[in-house]
Amino acid sequence: MKKLISASLILMSAGILAACGSGSSSSSSSSDKASSSKVEISSTKSSVSSSSEKPKVPAEFEAALNKAKTYNEMMHFSKTRLYDQLTSAAGDKFPAAAAQYAIDNLKADYNANALAKAKEYRSQQSMSDERIRQQLSSSAGEKFTPEEVNYAMTNLNK
Numbered sequence: 132m133k134k135l136i137s138a139s140l141i142l143m144s145a146g147i148l149a150a151c152g153s154g155s156s157s158s159s160s161s162s163d164k165a166s167s168s169k170v171e172i173s174s175t176k177s178s179v180s181s182s183s184e185k186p187k188v189p190a191e192f193e194a195a196l197n198k199a200k201t202y203n204e205m206m207h208f209s210k211t212r213l214y215d216q217l218t219s220a221a222g223d224k225f226p227a228a229a230a231q232y233a234i235d236n237l238k239a240d241y242n243a244n245a246l247a248k249a250k251e252y253r254s255q256q257s258m259s260d261e262r263i264r265q266q267l268s269s270s271a272g273e274k275f276t277p278e279e280v281n282y283a284m285t286n287l288n289k
Contacts, residue, residue: 192232195225199233207251209246210234211274224240245275245283260284 195217202208202216216222217230225233245267252258252266266272267280275283 195229195233
């Protein structure tokens with residue numbers, strides 16, 4: 132895309148220069164017009180390239196996101212539990228802003244995570260439905276939302 136824009140700008144500037152050069156004005160006035168054309172082209176070019184660049188993300192934010200991806204794939208945390216793990220003094224000790232960046236940029240399906248946790252509790256600990264529901268929703272447990280818990284319990288035995 133940048134190459135296409137650059138090529139278009141070069142062709143336009145060549146056309147402008149040709150039009151300016153073919154007139155009967157003095158050479159200094161032609162060079163002044165050419166200079167102003169170049170300034171416009173270069174300023175347009177820099178605004179195009181800077182608008183397509185993404186802002187640089189701090190390394191610690193990227194590290195928090197990578198850790199969140201690992202937890203999401205292996206531990207099936209809820210959003211709240213994941214944030215707590217990332218920021219906890221007993222956990223990863225990321226700053227709140229880095230943890231929030233990770234949460235905001237993680238492509239997680241928390242319904243699927245709740246269901247995976249429910250299946251783990253059923254297969255590994257032989258918990259009853261009621262006990263699984265409590266564990267998934269408890270503030271001392273998995274901290275899933277009521278909607279996520281309902282999804283997990285509805286789909287647990289399917």
